[in-house]
Amino acid sequence: MIELAGLRKTYRGPDGGVEALRGVDLTVERGEVFGVIGRSGAGKSTLLRCVNLLERPTAGRVVVDGVDLTALPPAALRDVRRGIGMIFQHFALLSSRTVRDNVALPLELAGRSKAEIADAVDPMLEFVGLTSMRDRFPAQLSGGQAQRVGIARALASRPSVLLCDEATSALDPETTQSILALLREVNRTLGVTIVLITHEMGVIKNVADRVAVIDAGRIVEEGAVRDVFLHPRAPITRTFVGEPTAEELSAMLGAPLGDAPSARGNVVWRLGFAESSARDSLVTTLIRRFPLELNIVSGTIERVGGEPLGTLVVELTADPSVRDDARSYLESVGVRVDILGYVERHLQPAS
Amino acid sequence: MWNDIFSLLPEALWETAQMVGVSSLVALIAGVPLGVLLVATDRGGITPNVVLNRVVGAVVNATRSVPFIILMVAIIPLTRLIAHTSIGTAAAMVPLAIAAIPFLGRLVEAALREVPRSLIEAARAMGATPLQIVTKVLLPEARPGIVAGFTITVISLIGYSAVAGAIGAGGLGDLGVRYGYERFDTAVMIATVAVLIVLVQCIQFAGDRLARRLTHR
Ligand SMILES: Nc1ncnc2c1ncn2[C@@H]1O[C@H](COP(=O)(O)OP(=O)(O)OP(=O)(O)O)[C@@H](O)[C@H]1O
Ligand SMILES: [Mg+2]
Numbered sequence: 001m002i003e004l005a006g007l008r009k010t011y012r013g014p015d016g017g018v019e020a021l022r023g024v025d026l027t028v029e030r031g032e033v034f035g036v037i038g039r040s041g042a043g044k045s046t047l048l049r050c051v052n053l054l055e056r057p058t059a060g061r062v063v064v065d066g067v068d069l070t071a072l073p074p075a076a077l078r079d080v081r082r083g084i085g086m087i088f089q090h091f092a093l094l095s096s097r098t099v100r101d102n103v104a105l106p107l108e109l110a111g112r113s114k115a116e117i118a119d120a121v122d123p124m125l126e127f128v129g130l131t132s133m134r135d136r137f138p139a140q141l142s143g144g145q146a147q148r149v150g151i152a153r154a155l156a157s158r159p160s161v162l163l164c165d166e167a168t169s170a171l172d173p174e175t176t177q178s179i180l181a182l183l184r185e186v187n188r189t190l191g192v193t194i195v196l197i198t199h200e201m202g203v204i205k206n207v208a209d210r211v212a213v214i215d216a217g218r219i220v221e222e223g224a225v226r227d228v229f230l231h232p233r234a235p236i237t238r239t240f241v242g243e244p245t246a247e248e249l250s251a252m253l254g255a256p257l258g259d260a261p262s263a264r265g266n267v268v269w270r271l272g273f274a275e276s277s278a279r280d281s282l283v284t285t286l287i288r289r290f291p292l293e294l295n296i297v298s299g300t301i302e303r304v305g306g307e308p309l310g311t312l313v314v315e316l317t318a319d320p321s322v323r324d325d326a327r328s329y330l331e332s333v334g335v336r337v338d339i340l341g342y343v344e345r346h347l348q349p350a351s
Numbered sequence: 352m353w354n355d356i357f358s359l360l361p362e363a364l365w366e367t368a369q370m371v372g373v374s375s376l377v378a379l380i381a382g383v384p385l386g387v388l389l390v391a392t393d394r395g396g397i398t399p400n401v402v403l404n405r406v407v408g409a410v411v412n413a414t415r416s417v418p419f420i421i422l423m424v425a426i427i428p429l430t431r432l433i434a435h436t437s438i439g440t441a442a443a444m445v446p447l448a449i450a451a452i453p454f455l456g457r458l459v460e461a462a463l464r465e466v467p468r469s470l471i472e473a474a475r476a477m478g479a480t481p482l483q484i485v486t487k488v489l490l491p492e493a494r495p496g497i498v499a500g501f502t503i504t505v506i507s508l509i510g511y512s513a514v515a516g517a518i519g520a521g522g523l524g525d526l527g528v529r530y531g532y533e534r535f536d537t538a539v540m541i542a543t544v545a546v547l548i549v550l551v552q553c554i555q556f557a558g559d560r561l562a563r564r565l566t567h568r
Contacts, residue, residue: 052476081478092473095568096491106477109487137567157477 001193002028002051002161007060009046009217020046021057022217030160033187033194035208035225037201037240043217044197048165051195052084053077064161082110085154085192089166091146093138099149100125100134106157124152128182144175151182155190162186164196168203180206201240205229205304213237229304230272230311230336243270244298244313249340252297253315257341265344267323268297271312272336282312282335290326292318313340356542359526364546366440367522370512373444375505378451382504383497385411385452386459387485397471397481411453419511422446423518443520447511455504462496463489495566502558506551523547 009021020043028034038044049055050062053069062069069080093102103124107117125131128148138146147167154162164183168176184207186192198204204211204225211228213221213236220234232238239245249268250257257268273282287294297313316323327337389411391397392404417425423446427437430445466489474488490497513524523543531540 054472054476078478078480081476084476086473086476088469088473090469092467092469094470094488094492096494096565105474105487109474109477109479109483139568163476 001030001065002026002195003061003063004047004050005061005063007047007050007062008058009043009050009055010058020217021050021060024060024214024217024219026212026219026222028193028195030193031187031191032209033183033196033207035204035211036195036197036214037199037204037211038197038214039199039236042214044199044214045165047214048163048195048197051161051163052081052086082106082157083159084161084163085157085159086163087147087150087154087165087167089169091138091143091150091170093146093149093153095138098135098137099130099141102138102149103152103156106153110157120156120158124156127155128152142175143171144178147171147175147179148182151179151186155186155192159192161193161195164194166198167196169198169200176203177206183207201242205302209305213240226304226307226309229302229309230274231338241311242300242302243311246341249297249313253343255343255345257343259341262342262344265342266315266317267342268313268315268340269327270338270340271310271314271330272338273310273312274334275308275310282330283314286326286330289329290318290322292316292322292326315343355530355536356539359530359539360523360542360546363521363523363526363543364550366520367509367512367524367550369440370443370447370515370520370522371505371508374447374451374508374512375501377444377448378455378504378508379501381448381452382455383459383490385456386463386497387489389456389460390463390489391481391485397484411456414449414453415457419446419450419514422450423515438519440520440522442518443512443515443522447508447515450511451504451508454507455500458500458503459493459497462493462500465496466492495562498558498562498565502555502562505554505558509547509551509554523550 004024004026007021007024008019011018011020024047036044036047046055050057051064053062057070064080064084067080069077072080094105097105100121103121104117107120112120122131125134128151130145130148130152133141133145138149141149167183168179171179180203183194183196187194187207194207196203196208208225210223211225212219213228213234215234215236221228221232221237228237229241232241232243244252246257253268261267271282283294283296286292293316295315297315299310299312301308301310303309316326318326330337385407388407389404392400392407394401394404414422426446426449430442431437433445434442436442470488470492471484474484479487512520512522513528516522516525516528523546527540527543530536531543
């Protein structure tokens with residue numbers, strides 16, 4: 001339903017300009033929660049703002065529901081924008097309006113009658129749980145409440161898409177969880193397609209169905225959140241999922257981690273698997289079944305979309321043929337195996 | 352002496368009120384749109400038009416750099432056209448209004464610039480037209496600042512209106528100059544100054560109160 005094709009954006013400046021987007025292609029399906037994660041300055045906000053053309057791309061197309069927005073005249077573009085809600089890191093509520101009147105704003109802008117506005121605003125306030133705050137001013141709200149107003153306002157005109165620019169970055173962890181839960185509800189019960197950008201993997205794990213990783217204006221990895229978690233490919237994705245870097249691994253292993261396979265050395269694997277309970281039995285089974293020695297380097301269990309996913313980094317001492325057998329076995333039971341590198345030494349069995 | 356004060360002061364006060372009232376009203380009607388124009392047409396504004404912005408900005412600066420007494424004399428032909436006379440209270444309203452419009456315009460401009468960009472962005476994301484951004488976001492959000500700017504304008508106009516005595520406009524300032532300075536009638540001068548002080552205090556107090564009531568930050 002949202003299709004970005006060949007998107008480029010160069011901000012002109014005195015020193016030649018900044019290439020914020022360098023050719024982005026993305027498709028967001030109707031009804032999904034699509035997350036974009038990247039470091040500061042990667043181009044996330046620029047990307048999101050191109051979706052409703054707050055930022056006009058230097059090149060490329062933005063197609064929403066089959067309509068190329070870049071080709072629309074201003075009046076038609078405004079109509080399209082009314083069908084795309086947006087929430088902001090710092091809420092962007094009008095300080096001069098009460099909670100109720102902030103939520104009413106998009107309807108006023110669309111020229112709805114007073115009666116229509118009254119009918120639409122109250123259910124929206126109830127949905128976000130702020131009915132009792134309707135006559136307060138934004139200055140009298142906590143951050144979490146303010147973001148709820150932002151969500152109610154964005155949804156008041158019943159959009160089919162909600163764009164979220166770092167919607168929880170100004171909130172404490174607990175409030176973040178409650179806002180993310182609300183966004184999930186927006187997605188599930190109202191059927192709103194959500195595109196959110198963040199620099200926190202926790203947000204992605206919590207709400208997104210699919211994720212794209214953006215780095216220096218390019219999408220470097222994209223897929224179902226579960227798959228990206230179990231099997232991150234780009235180096236930056238690996239750091240986002242909390243995997244130790246090559247340097248950190250070398251330090252943990254006490255020997256440099258290299259790329260070149262060697263017959264004498266040990267291999268370092270990352271195992272990704274779905275159930276937390278599998279972790280213990282996995283290691284036990286491997287040692288029992290195969291003539292190998294195994295050293296656990298690090299391990300994590302994280303809830304991704306409610307499902308516990310585990311990753312385990314292990315150092316393995318085994319003949320190449322045993323390695324292959326063990327790997328086939330693991331894959332046959334649904335464990336993803338990635339080679340992180342090799343260390344030049346023989347594993348000393350723990351005494 | 353008291354007779355002088357009681358016969359002269361009310362009339363002078365009324366003349367000042369007329370001059371300041373009418374020119375303030377004109378300044379409000381024209382100065383607020385002028386401020387909006389200066390902000391909206393600026394680079395990165397809601398309807399950028401750099402040429403218009405520069406031209407209007409230059410006219411505003413030119414008007415503001417002419418000392419009021421010179422402005423008053425310089426625009427006498429225009430004053431005749433509008434007020435059908437070049438002397439008296441009515442005639443003074445024309446230069447007062449013309450001086451006040453760019454003055455308030457700049458103050459309104461400053462107040463509008465205080466409105467966070469993110470609010471304008473949010474309105475654009477909701478499909479607001481440029482006019483809606485002005486009427487639904489910029490002006491309501493800047494209202495406390497605009498009220499404060501208007502208060503300063505009214506008080507400044509009281510000062511300017513004293514100068515307008517030079518073209519026979521009357522008013523409190525003129526009274527003070529004629530009796531206090533030219534006739535050494537200290538009592539009348541002190542009374543005039545006292546009324547001016549009270550007047551300015553009252554206007555500032557009312558303006559501050561209104562601005563505070565409109566502020567919800
Ligand atoms: N209006 C602008 N003018 C010039 N350069 C800009 C502008 N907006 C963004 N940039 C530049 O474009 C690049 C991408 O910015 P963007 O705001 O999209 O990053 P981001 O991923 O959202 O970062 P953050 O997480 O810090 O918000 C940055 O180098 C930034 O400095
Ligand atoms: Mg950003």
